[in-house]
Amino acid sequence: AQSVTQLGSHVSVSEGALVLLRCNYSSSVPPYLFWYVQYPNQGLQLLLKYTTGATLVKGINGFEAEFKKSETSFHLTKPSAHMSDAAEYFCAVSGDTGGFKTIFGAGTRLFVKA
Amino acid sequence: DGGITQSPKYLFRKEGQNVTLSCEQNLNHDAMYWYRQDPGQGLRLIYYSQIVNDFQKGDIAEGYSVSREKKESFPLTVTSAQKNPTAFYLCASTTRPEFGNTIYFGEGSWLTVV
Numbered sequence: 001a002q003s004v005t006q007l008g009s010h011v012s013v014s015e016g017a018l019v020l021l022r023c024n025y026s027s028s029v030p031p032y033l034f035w036y037v038q039y040p041n042q043g044l045q046l047l048l049k050y051t052t053g054a055t056l057v058k059g060i061n062g063f064e065a066e067f068k069k070s071e072t073s074f075h076l077t078k079p080s081a082h083m084s085d086a087a088e089y090f091c092a093v094s095g096d097t098g099g100f101k102t103i104f105g106a107g108t109r110l111f112v113k114a
Numbered sequence: 115d116g117g118i119t120q121s122p123k124y125l126f127r128k129e130g131q132n133v134t135l136s137c138e139q140n141l142n143h144d145a146m147y148w149y150r151q152d153p154g155q156g157l158r159l160i161y162y163s164q165i166v167n168d169f170q171k172g173d174i175a176e177g178y179s180v181s182r183e184k185k186e187s188f189p190l191t192v193t194s195a196q197k198n199p200t201a202f203y204l205c206a207s208t209t210r211p212e213f214g215n216t217i218y219f220g221e222g223s224w225l226t227v228v
Contacts, residue, residue, distance in 0.1 A: 009154060041221075044219045049214065104149075104156045106156040
């Protein structure tokens with residue numbers, strides 16, 4: 001079975017500071033890894049994903065993540081936080097059971113201080 | 115525009131009543147999903163459907179039922195057997211998830227039991 005652990009339910013950064021949201025996964029098969037963002041009272045939208053190939057993945061709004069197989073990690077980073085980045089972020093994994101079951105982490109709420 | 119439409123956005127239910135949440139997609143996706151979101155618990159899979167006339171239980175299917183009579187529609191019924199139904203419900207769809215394709219989400223439906 002696959003699982004995802006997001007370290008820190010809340011992260012607070014100052015505007016302009018580095019954003020680092022941590023995600024570790026467990027998988028017995030090569031994983032597909034995703035980061036989604038959710039704004040209040042809305043659905044989720046994809047930030048970026050890793051399927052195969054280059055382990056450093058770039059997404060929308062200046063975010064990127066690196067797949068590290070040896071560390072079973074897929075941490076999300078952004079060099080400089082903006083107020084509009086305040087949202088909830090979810091890491092997810094799939095690939096097991098033919099990819100039809102995507103498992104989500106508990107989420108990390110990002111606060112950005114002016 | 116293509117997308118996923120969930121209705122209603124807000125729904126209040128009396129204890130002992132069944133309610134049905136609608137989900138319609140015009141993305142021509144084969145796979146559809148229902149997730150439940152509770153604070154601090156991330157998204158939990160209720161049911162998923164790979165093709166028309168087929169669906170599978172997710173991790174928390176007890177007290178819920180679904181149907182998939184048409185490719186574009188995947189309604190979720192919350193029955194009176196669901197002991198704690200107050201939550202945010204998200205419908206999603208994708209194509210070829212076995213290749214790590216992106217899951218697209220609707221805007222969600224809030225269900226409150228009064």
